[in-house]
Amino acid sequence: MWKSRLFTPGPTAVPDEVLLEMARPLIHHRTPQFRKLLKEAFEGLKYVFQTGQDVMILTSSGTGAMEAAVANLLSPGDHCLVVEGGKFGERFRELAQAYGAAVKTIPVEWGRSVSAGAIEAALKSDPAVKVVFTTLCETSTGAHLDLKAIGAAVRQHPETLLVVDAISSLGAVECRMDEWGVDALISASQKAFMLPPGLAFIALSPKAWKAVEAARSPRYYFDLSAYRQTLAKEDTPYTPALTLVIGLVRVLRMMKEEGLENVWRRHRILAEATREAMRALGLKLLAEHPSDGLTAVLLPEGLDAEAMVKALRDQSGITFAGGQGKLKGRIFRIAHMGWVDGFEVLEAIAAVEIQLARLGYGLTPGAGVAAAEKVLLSAGG
């Protein structure tokens, strides 16, 4: 008998009390009862986004909010710049192309992170770039950006907007929308927000709202102006996934109670414990600058990461994620974001040790767990 444990970078585990809250009998969304909850959700999201701007709730996967950014900010033929260092950078490129934008990419080796300097140089070479699309944590590689520096670089170009996919990082790592100069910040429910998938979130800066007025791409369900107008009345333009909104209110209360800086700190400690454990086992991390939300681990030649993920899931109830696209079979990814504590991270590390031992990989049993315990201990956790 093995219990099921989910260590994937979306969906992530949802607290039992939130699952049960969402299992209560349905209510109608156009009632004072629901409007009150919606108002609390809108306020709580501002805190997690670190913004004074409205945060809109869409019923869609995170990709829907990415499309909303593209369709509301760009017109056909507009120049834009996409940082492409993994599957989700690719998605921004595909989206911008679908809407007829003139797309330039900054190709980044999967696992590496773009520098502010590279973005700066690209903007200098094409001053017509209207939007820069970046990914705060590239979920496919676990690579993290220095968003503060990138924000400062883009801010030098008053006509250019900075759009950030923070789907697998908001609520896991430090991210300050207003202070860092982000013009569109995007996230989704099923990562550090500790909810099932189905909701996406997006906030725009005043500068981005001006661009919305000028953008001529067709849009309706993702027309952000409609969300902004109804938001002022504690409403949504279309029937929202209201059980998830009810859960959102609960998790936002939890995040507020823990304190956002403490949430970030917890993720930093869990990530550091995981990374130290992998190093102690002789494994390499894929990302040059790893995110605190997930750790992508390279397996040595001859070991198949897909088979390892499958065996752990089917034999021990532990679900990690494998690699996507060109990394399939080469890496596995351990998420430690959202509703996760130190002991669960130790379980994940023990699972890696056990599976590697099964595969005959030479390791000192317990070495990974020991390294992680050391990190947890010294963090006082």
Next chain:
Amino acid sequence: MWKSRLFTPGPTAVPDEVLLEMARPLIHHRTPQFRKLLKEAFEGLKYVFQTGQDVMILTSSGTGAMEAAVANLLSPGDHCLVVEGGKFGERFRELAQAYGAAVKTIPVEWGRSVSAGAIEAALKSDPAVKVVFTTLCETSTGAHLDLKAIGAAVRQHPETLLVVDAISSLGAVECRMDEWGVDALISASQKAFMLPPGLAFIALSPKAWKAVEAARSPRYYFDLSAYRQTLAKEDTPYTPALTLVIGLVRVLRMMKEEGLENVWRRHRILAEATREAMRALGLKLLAEHPSDGLTAVLLPEGLDAEAMVKALRDQSGITFAGGQGKLKGRIFRIAHMGWVDGFEVLEAIAAVEIQLARLGYGLTPGAGVAAAEKVLLSAGG
């Protein structure tokens, strides 16, 4: 102490066992465990849609699937015809306009239903019409269409597609996609499907799939070709609202077990009971051809339907819907779709009697309930 009872045309009540099933710990969507469920959901949807075609599951409100129909079937400048007899006909018009189509409307008085003849005449006067957009049940008025006759009329025009919003009717009333010649059939989770909002469903005919190839409107999240491709591998292109998909599997099993014709029959009986009760209370129905999913009731002059809905909700825990748009204050709507049985309909009718008595409206207490009981009895229910 009053229990909460939801009689709104979306969201509707969700069976307890489905709520609890959706409250189980999260699983990952790219696992054999979830693929098996997704496969069952795809098969079950075909049964409810009465189609041999693929039914795609979108994570969005029903409006998202309406937009998918527009964006996948039309190019800018294409001629289309919208039947506009309420808020959801309006929505199709707005959507087609947002995508730059040349839109003609057949205006229908709110509460009336378009005839197949009127559509036939409009198609004759403009043979370039590529798509006809209709609403099987106009949720804002409770008006039902003779879709079989309309399908037969549109089928005379081999270049024209028939798109049907069946959001508040599929699973409540008879609807046979393939047999009746529907080219795009749309529904959503929070109506007769007995689920919370968050999922939308759409199926296309082979003729419609050909049109998808030719349509040049920009689309990505709602690009139906991507859904069709992944569907073949028991997958979705983007992370689905998977707890709702898990619930969907459960409700589809329930619908299959009851038998779709029995489901339709149950709705017909409950609707007839509600209608007879309203007539017995001296109230008029708004719809000329009322849907079996909901009943829109006109209040006599001097009685404010908004105030009645609010009082019932706040004083007795019974939630009906009021009127939308131009019907605000004039009607209230009782939904009897999805997870509803005869005794609950009697509760709803008793609530109307009690509230009308509170307002001083002259009625014979119990007359509505008696009329409904008679219908239930003669139906053997």
